[in-house]
Amino acid sequence: MLTKSSIKYIQSLQHKKFRDELGEFIAEGPKIVNELLEQQIFECKCIYAVKEWIAEYSYLLQNRTEIIEEIEFFELEKIANYSTPNQVIGLFKKKKPIVTFDWSTSCTVLLEDIQDPGNLGTIIRSADWFGIKNIVCSKNTVDIYNPKVVQSTMASLGRINVIYENLKEWLSDKKEIVPVYAAVLDGEPLHEIKTVKASVLMIGNEGNGLSDELIQMSSVKITIPKIGLAESLNAAVATAIILYELQK
DSSP states (O other), X not given: OOOHHHHHHHHHTTSHHHHHHHTEEEEESHHHHHHHHHHTOXXXXXXXXXXXXXXXXXXXXXXXXXXEEEOOHHHHHHHOSSSSOOSXXXXXXXXXXXXXXXXXXXXEEEESXXXXXXXXXXXXXXXXXXXXXXXXXETTSOOTTSHHXXXXXXXXXXXXXXXXXXXXHHHHTTTTTSOEEEEEEEEEEGGGSOOOSSEEEEEOBTTTBSOHHHHHTOSEEEEOOOOSSOSOOOHHHHHHHHHHXXXX
16 A cells, blocks of 8 residues: 555655655656666666556566555556556666766767757657767756656667756867757758768757857758748757768
């Protein structure tokens, strides 16, 4: 039986303040929880699951059955982030990001003020697909451990190193060494640019795009040519298209 203190604790992890204080985050549903358990990148603190999940997947924690707590479906509804809870919720410990990494041998994605959790999660997932290892976010970008971000990554979260930095400071000593591509609406057509894998790709806020300051720090302004009438592309979609071109 879930105690009131357990419910309060789990619900607190919906908020960044408490995720930072406690060093933990929530994953919800069999697909994401199972993959995180199989990866063993994030330490699992506790699993709250209905008996059906435990009967089918408890082998994932066969040496740590003490952290599995069987609950009823109505209890799962109390702690779930989604309106239709799905069998299991896992509490995992956050991992420490690698602040210093070799950015000069592959593409690094730089994100300025991405606000939508689904966009950030999808960008992380796309980066994983294209073999990108590092993402640098502005400090105003949504938290990677936001439950909706975690869900959108589909377990790619464990394979991508994400750090939060002052972007101007981070970029200042690198822009003369590798190409820095700024994704904008009025740049050079992407397919006409001679791209290289060792680069920095800058993606801006969903509504405002990249700031003028960051654009001025770029080597090349690039654009995905428009054929139809849409005003702009979703930030996550644009990132995936550009990453595909950069990795060719």
